[in-house]
Amino acid sequence: MKGKLLKGIFLILVVGLIGSTVLAAENVKLNFFFYKQEISDQLKEMAAAFSKTHPNITIDLEMVPNDSMAVLRSRMASGQAPEIIQLQSYAAVFEFAQAGWLLDLTKEPVLAKVAGNTKTAVTYKGKVYALPMDVAGIGIIYNKDIFKKYQLQPPTTFNQLRAVCNTLKKNKITPFASMFKVNWSLGHFLSMAHTTLAGSKVLPWIAAMNEGKASFADPVNTAELFKLLDFYKANSDPKAAEFDWNEQQAAFAKGEAAMMVQGLWSYGAAIGTNPKLNCGFIPFPCSNNAKNNKLFADVDSTLAVAASASPEKIKAAKTFLEWLATPEAIKIWVEKCKLVPTFKGADVSKMDAPFQDLVGYLNSGKTNPWAFSMYPVAAFEDAAKNGAQEYIFGRKSAKQVIQYFDETWRKAVKK
Incomplete structure (x- = not known):
């Protein structure tokens, strides 16, 4: 009897241990x-x-x-x-x-x-x-109310953008809320401008770069490319070198600047600061041929x-x-994250106007691929980001940025 009792206690202990292990594993x-x-x-x-x-x-x-x-x-x-x-x-x-x-x-x-x-x-x-x-776009997020106040139309060519900036500056409005303290946004700008100017040449150029047969300078007029960086700097806040994400978003949200060159992901942060913002979203017009100015959009x-x-x-x-x-997760992604999901049938009809602008460009095929995402990682993370920032700060010439980019890409593909 005593043996059976001990055996029963032992079995209970074993089962208990197994059960606790299973619960812990779960x-x-x-x-x-x-x-x-x-x-x-x-x-x-x-x-x-x-x-x-x-x-x-x-x-x-x-x-x-x-x-x-x-x-x-x-x-x-x-x-x-x-x-x-x-x-x-x-x-x-x-x-x-x-x-x-x-x-x-x-x-x-x-x-x-x-x-x-x-x-x-x-x-x-x-x-x-x-x-x-998510599918996102990088371009110009602009304040519609400021544009309306000064009777400005969204620019579709570079000359129109130049005129918009001149009008804004005459009225003591900073054209672009920019952030130069960190490099990633400038890396996006450089790649966006390069891709727009390259047009249909961009994908063959990437293939040639991977084969070691091309240069960053090949598909574009580099003088025109770096003039765009100069223009961007000249029309940004003089203190942009001290601005990080928070300062950029605050300047735009407060109406101190009329535009910001950013991914649409930043819109959520801006309206979080100022829910009354009335915004639109357009491509950065690098060219004076409006047909060449497509929205920089991709996964x-x-x-x-x-x-x-x-x-x-x-x-x-x-x-x-x-x-x-699931619907619950997609709702958070759309309504709270303010991002356009990749899931089939996701309802984006209630998203704010800038997202409808993005969807309109996507549906009409007026987009350029995110070429920077197809670069070797080091070519974007190191060469494009750092190169653009060092050019803005006057530490590298255009020629040095191109050389830095080419060398970084070659090293990356040889690994």
Whole structure:
């Protein structure tokens, strides 16, 4: 009898231990690494909403807005990879996929829910390595009320833009709210201008650069390109060298500046400061031929899963990606993040006017691809961003920027 009692107690203990182990295994914590500082609060809301329906999965958010690729490379190479990774489309995804750092998501059901043409930005050697999340544009966000006050029309050519800036300055309005203290926005500007001036030559040029047979100078008139940077600087706040994200957004939101050259993701931050802002969104007109001035638009951010994650964390991360396609998640993405989602059938009809402008350009085919996302990562992160900033600060000549860009690209493709 005593033996049976002891045996029963032993079985209860074993079952209890197994049960507690299973429960512990079901509670998973995921590290979500992201660079989009403008949606940090919204991602917290999204993570909380997900955890309400999936209480066994906790998402820890980690924001690294500047030099995120350098930080990520170090983490991935040292075996400290975050489970969920926000990556820029195209080259960043391709680089990490080639290194073996990303999980193959090709057969995941959530991929069937995104627009087919967005998958190109995350497909490497026939396999899909990330979930394309949003389509964004980079151009001029302008204050419609300021334009109306001074009887200005949205410019469609460079000469018209010059005239707009002259009128604004005569009325003591800064044309552009700019930020030169950090380099990434200037990198976008340089690539946007280069792509617009290159036009249909841009994709063949990228292929030739990858083969070591071209230069940054080849598809464009470089004098014209760098004059655009000079023009941008001349029509920005004299203190733009001291301005970071917060200062740029504040200047635009307060009406101190009439325009800002930014991605549409920044609109949410601006109206967060001033909900009464009445804005529009147009291409930066680099050319005097209006037909050549297309909106710089493409897949922006993507979400990938670390291949090195444990099986239970991979399962949890896939659950999160699948949840992102739900109406609840899409609503947060559209209404709170103020981003145009890639998911089929997503309702963007209630988004503000600048987003309707973006959708209009997308639907009419009046867009240029984000060529910078197709550069080798170092060519954009180091050469384009740093090169543009150092030119603005007078530390590099146009010739030196071109040489720096070409050398960086060659080194990247030789690796």
